Amino acid sequence: MIPKLMQSLVLPVAKTQASRRQFMLGALAAGGGVAVGYHILASSPAAASETAADANKAAAFTPYLTIDGDGRVMVLSSQFEMGQGSYNGLATLVAEELDADWSSIDVQGVAGNVKAYGNVAFGGAIQGTGGSTSMVTSWERYRKAGAAARAMLVAAAASEWGVQPAEITVENGVLAHPSGKTAGFGAFAAKAAAMPVPADVKLKQPADWKLIGNAKLKRFDSARKTNGTEQYTIDVKLPGMLTAVMIHPPMFGAKVKSFDAAAARAVKRVVDVVETPRGIAVVAEHMWAAIKGREAVKVVWDETAAEKRGTPELMAMYRDLAGKAPKAVARKDGDPDAGFAAAAKVIEATFEFPYLAHSAMEPLNAVARRNDDGTLEIWGGHQFPDVYQMLAGQIVGITPDKVQLHVMKTGGSFGRRAVFDGDVVVESVYVAKAIGFRAPVKVQWTREDDMRAGRYRPSYVHTLKAGIDGDGKLVAWSNHIVGQSIMAKTMFEGAIQNGVDPTSVEGANNLPYAIPNQAVGLTTTDVGVPVLWWRSVGSTHTAFAAETFIDEVAEAAGRDPIEYRLSMLDPQSRHAVVLKLAAEKAEWTKPLPKGRFRGVSVAESFGSVVAQIAEVSTDDSGGIKVERVVAAVDCGLAVNPDQVRAQVEGGIGFGLGAILGEEITLTSGKVDQGNFDTYTPLRIDAMPVVEVHILASANPPSGIGEPGVPPIGPAVANAIYKALGKRIRAMPFAKTLNA
Known part of the structure; x- marks a missing residue:
């Protein structure tokens, strides 16, 4: 959803919007080496008259990679590195097409040229990292930059050696000819800068990839992150x-x-x-x-002008609004009222979600x-x-x-x-x-500054209603969402259409299940607490409400939760495929040992679909521990499979901590929490064993930094219900489990 809404943004700094429809390659001499970039030309009417030369000159052409005289390859990243591994992904794309030595690769972030670095998933109007779009925006242009640089190095070597370019091979940063001539990239970096830029470049076929999709490839920056030499803003000294x-x-x-x-x-x-x-x-x-x-x-x-209300007053207002008609309609299929009237059984539930802090390790x-x-x-x-x-x-x-x-x-x-x-x-x-x-x-900022000065995942209340017929078929569904808008009163307000902020309803207004009559409504509240997108944004609450309620409906219908979901999905759909894969790997139909219980959920966010099956245990006192999570992931082509697994594992830990014990509360307008003694992310001893199974795909990469978060909450909640007979309706779980 974020990539779509970002396309509505127009900034004064962006003269034109970029598009992936046209491109040209350029090179500059760079300190005795070569700098290569894949330059996206504007496709707006205002820019249509620009010639390639004019566009290049106006943009002060910025490269995507440089190769110095020592053969070091520096990838210039349009994407921001915050631990999710975007730098590693871009390095992989470039090194694959360049046939570089992986140990010679480094990456640095760059900014200041929206024409060159505009996020194509955002329409090219702005450079930004978000919505799990790093590989989406980089997939084509960084590979082409690597391929162009390779072609120019080959051309330089062919000219020097007096041979045909086609006779030269490139592997691990070394150019070689059958005559025995060999040289590293550094030897021809300067001469390559003077070579004509290829009018078009041929990218490798998947069968020839050595790095892309390589499950054994480790991150290029792992050493310095573990030995403490990596530099962050907190380390800057001038x-x-x-x-x-x-x-x-x-x-x-x-x-x-x-x-x-x-x-x-x-x-x-x-x-x-x-x-x-x-x-x-x-x-x-x-x-x-x-x-x-x-x-x-x-x-x-x-x-x-301060917001003086506390959590009790705000939640009371939210509950009251949730019991009334929605102010806006995000989705309406069929005739929900008629569907409920004809239903043999109607189930209702209300879910409450608190404000959440981002609580990143570096304030x-x-x-x-x-x-x-x-x-x-x-x-x-x-x-x-x-x-x-x-x-x-x-x-x-x-x-x-x-x-x-x-x-x-x-x-x-x-x-x-x-x-x-x-x-x-x-x-x-x-x-x-x-x-x-x-x-x-x-x-x-200190940790307390970070915790108390905003911004938060908004607080929400959902009221859901489902109707089933005599055969247990789901015939009617409604969801009324009450909460703040992230986009209102910001430069992104144009994304709000007909009173609907897409970040409030994503994951709810695009349910994959075949339900003939369904409605999703939204009531946006006016509260002075500053809010912002939080890892997986709207799906952090919509997936929980929908996937736990689906389990409740399945029970009312007397059906197995997975079988019931599959009955409402196209068997070939991504949701069905990952759901079946998770069930197979978790051995869903196999009985569990005494004291162990399973729960399931599936959710789509940021172009990827993730199914998770959580296994929990209970003790004699009624305590719960999440023992194991099996995840099946369809994120398109996995550029770095090891990184995909890490992101899903991290997303599960991140989401699990949030649903078990995290919440930001206010008393008379003041935030109560200040540090990790009162705001409690997941502790390491509570992290379950996680298995990640990546679906093989030939589709371009989709998001992975966020999609692992939404399914964990409902999967665990559904398992807890089987264990304790308690439906989790209010977050965090401690409110229900300790009641």
Whole structure:
């Protein structure tokens, strides 16, 4: 859903929208080597008159890879690396077509050229990483860049050796000729830069792949991530750099009325205390001094416009709204009212979902520095770089092209750094500006800042209703969803159509089951708590509600849960195939030992379909432990199978922690949780054994960073019902299990 809604976005920084319909290849000399890029030309009417040369000149052609004189291959990634492995995927695509030595590959993030780096899954209008689209947007252009670079190296070698290009072979970064001549990429990198760029390039056939789809290929960056040498924004150190911590309003929507910083300025190493539009910043020579200074600041807040309601009041309002008619209709098939009236049995249920924090391991941070020439540099986790360039430029009064972004690797995001207003990125610019740009400034949030200053997965209430006939067939279905809009009042508001925010209903308005009469309604609430997409977005709640309710309907019909689902699916559909594969691998029909119980779910998100079967155990006190999860995945072609498994495993752990014990609650408008003592992600001893089975596919890659999350909650809930006879209707599970 995210790729579709992003296509509605138009940014001032994007002169034209890019398309994959046309392309050209270009090369530049790069420090004695070659730089190659696959340049996407605009297909908008405004750009139709541009010649290839004009477009190339106007875009200041940016390459997708470089090869230096030592034969090192640097892949320039349009996608942001936050632990999900997008850099590794892009490296695989390039190295495969280039026939590079895997040990010679490295990757760095780049930004600042929407024509070259616009995400094609988003329509090309914006560079961004999200919606599990990294391989979708990279699949074609990065392979073509690798193939072009290979052809140019071969041409350079053929010219030097006086042989035909077709006689040269390339393997593991070495060019060879039957005469015995051999050379590494570095030997011909400079000469290759002068070679004509191929008008067209031939990509390898799958049968010739050595890296793509190789289950034994390990990530190129594993060593430095395990030995601590990998660099993140938190590691950035610049000459003279100062560190700032923020004092954010304790209530969302509150503003600074006045503050007294005299005691803070007296703290050793505190340099300044300044007010910004996002709160008060305490600037110091190091983090500890900044924190101690912050403790000494006295602030009076203007809470006139603040959100003062707490979780009990908000949920009471949500429940009330859920019992009324929806304000908007997201889907309506057939005649649901007539279907319910004719049903032999009607089942109803209400589900409640709390706010959730992203809780990435590296709290938010960014570094800003203004240079003598007036340009601005920002180091950070730039998930939406074009947006941040635009916002930073507006603060300083410069054009976006004068804002240079250093795209840093980041210790997790789960959607948190894909923000509409720049968040910590603009904070770093505001603080640097407030102190007159006299030094670079790193704004570093603490865990408590990250937990209490927003943004959250919205809270929701679902009311579901199902009707079955005398044979147990599902003949009517309705789902009324109540919750906040992620897109409202943002630059993405254009994605809301007829009152429906697609991120609120995805996973609910596209159920795969053949139900003749169904309706999905939405009531969007106006609440002052800031919300944002959270790993797998709408499907985090819609899949749970739908897949646990389907189990309840199957029980009312006297049917096996898997058999009942399959009866409503095309046998050849992706959902049916992965469901049958999961059932086979989990030995669904085989009896379990005493005290063990299974549950199933299947969900589609971000172009991929995942089925999961969870196995839980009980103890004498009624305690539950998730012992095993079997997942079957159809994510199109798996570029890196080992990475696909890792993402599904991680998604299961991420989602399991959320449904078992995580929630953000508010008391009188203030967030109650602050750190991992009160907000409890999954502990390692609670992680189940996970088996991931990847469906073989010839289709292009689809999403994998998020689709592993939605099925785990309902699969476990369905297993718990078999174990304890308790239906889980309110998240987290602890509310039901400890009741």
